[in-house]
Amino acid sequence: MSMNQPKLFRRRFIPDELVELKNDVILRMDENVIVTEWTALKPRKDFTHGQSVFLTQKGWKISRFLDAREKCLYTYCDIIEICRDDRENTILFNDLLVDVIVYEDGFVKVMDTGELADALAQRLISVDTAIKALRLLDDLLQVIYAGRLPELLEYLPERRVSLAL
Numbered sequence: 001m002s003m004n005q006p007k008l009f010r011r012r013f014i015p016d017e018l019v020e021l022k023n024d025v026i027l028r029m030d031e032n033v034i035v036t037e038w039t040a041l042k043p044r045k046d047f048t049h050g051q052s053v054f055l056t057q058k059g060w061k062i063s064r065f066l067d068a069r070e071k072c073l074y075t076y077c078d079i080i081e082i083c084r085d086d087r088e089n090t091i092l093f094n095d096l097l098v099d100v101i102v103y104e105d106g107f108v109k110v111m112d113t114g115e116l117a118d119a120l121a122q123r124l125i126s127v128d129t130a131i132k133a134l135r136l137l138d139d140l141l142q143v144i145y146a147g148r149l150p151e152l153l154e155y156l157p158e159r160r161v162s163l164a165l
Contacts, residue, residue: 013124053155059136075102096133
């Protein structure tokens with residue numbers, strides 16, 4: 001990784017944590033898109049690594065979760081807020097709680113809407129942030145339901161091994 005590349009951080013509200021994404025390698029970065037490849041921060045049996053595209057203007061992080069044989073298990077979509085600090089050369093991704101999982105068979109699952117409600121009730125986030133998260137979620141779901149998720153995945157590098165489901 002180049003000395004100029006920023007450090008990436010993820011902030012969660014529930015649980016309250018700030019984590020450096022030290023296993024992420026930035027493959028591409030411009031004002032609209034950040035593309036990374038990464039290995040799991042903690043060892044897992046279901047997936048070992050993945051690829052992510054951060055669509056900074058859209059407020060989405062779209063990730064392919066891959067197993068050791070390069071098979072895509074699912075696509076995980078985070079609703080995010082981006083905070084850049086050029087002076088510190090860091091990029092912070094606030095996880096806005098609600099997520100969408102798209103399984104390889106096309107099944108779509110919306111996740112963690114209860115966490116968004118809990119964060120709002122506990123005043124961990126503002127009403128404006130909750131509204132923003134819901135609007136970004138709605139925009140993402142419109143893209144998914146229109147069958148346009150593959151367009152977002154085109155930013156990611158080709159998988160090394162193509163496995164049929």
